[in-house]
Amino acid sequence: MNNLFEKQDSLNSPIETFLFDTEKNPFPVKxxxxxxxxxIYILSGKVAVTCDGKAYTVSEGELFLFYPSSVHSIHSACDGTILFSGLKFDTVKFPNTSSYAPSATAILRYARTNDMQIHFSREQSERLKCKEIFAECVKEGEHYLYGRDIMMRAYIYRLIFGIVREWTTQGLDMNKCPVNSADIYGIENITEYIDSRLEDNIRVADIAEICHMSYSGFAAKFREQYGMSCKEYIERMRIFKAEEYLLFTDHDMTFISQKTGFADCSHFIRSFKKYRDQTPKQFRLKNKQHS
Structure with missing residues (x-):
């Protein structure tokens, strides 16, 4: 299975949107x-999909969901050009948004355990507003406008919970889905825990314990999964969070360093310069001049 693995850049691109044209892109998708x-949402044509050993034929106007870690392929099931729109996203970047609604990770894991529907008909796709959602997500993906990530997350949340409503009509009991995924953390979704605690003094040893792994085993697995150490991941995510404060607020460096989990203002400035080759103040000035 390892040689089939396709690495995604969760750190820099937790959401990916695309338009796939079989005349322009390598096809089939192995x-x-x-x-x-x-x-994936089929705009024209028909595809043959395999997902975890099961075969499906997905036609124009229909939607298909691939769960995280599912082995899948896409081949042609018709003559002529096929066009489909796609959304890929890191579920750990979609935590629970209310006191009762589970996180995307928990929802999809629960639905998969219950063998819920993953191929949705044209009629269902119309109810889910797929054409509108995919078009807007692709448009947002092409332009880096203010609030882009929030808009894309909103559309994806809308799609996920629309599907949840379809599943509940098919008998899925969402009352049994864990709201808090703290008890199901693994190496593939531990960043959900990390991202929610960037302000805190989180230690790698504590994170390893949450995953029920030894420190060395966790460190090796984390590097294999994310291409960097856990400590570096934490620092990089703090820098990304700091950039949002620098670009979209007027808070001073002390406030930002506290809100992003750095020990003090000096530590924040040193770390920022290490990754961005400029100070936070220079970054803010340069980008506000260009905005």
Missing amino acids: QHWHYFAEF
Whole structure:
């Protein structure tokens, strides 16, 4: 299975949108798997999909869901050009948004355990507003406008919970789905825990314990999965969070360093310069001049 693995850049691109044209893109899409969830929506033509050993024929106007870590492929099932739109996203970047709604990770894991529907008809796709959602996500993906990530997340949440409503009509009891995924953390979704605690003094040893792994085993697995150490991941995510404060607020460096988990302002400036080759103040000035 390892040679089928397709690495995704969760750190820099937790959401990916694309338009796939079989005349322009390499096709068929051979068997592979990744840690992202993926939706495809067929705009024209018909495809033959395999997913975890099962075969499906997905036609124009229909939607298909690939769970995280599912082995899948896409081949032609018709003559002529095929066009489909796609959404890939890291489910750990979609935590629970209310006191009762589970996270995307928990929802998809629960649905998969219950063998819920993953191929949705044209009629269902119309109810889910797939054409609109995919078009807007692709448009947002092409332009880096203010609030882009929030808009894309909103559309994806809308699609996920629309599907949840379809599943509940088919008998899925969402009352049994864990709201808090703290009890199901593994190497593939531990970043959900990390991202929610960037302000805190989180230690790698504590994170390893949450995953029920030894420190050395966790460190090796984390590097294999994310291409960097856990400590570096934490620092990089703090830098990304700091950039949002620098670009979209007028808070001073002390406030930002506290809100992003750095020990003090000096530590924040040193780390920022290490990754961005400029100070936070220079970054803010340069980008506000260009905005």
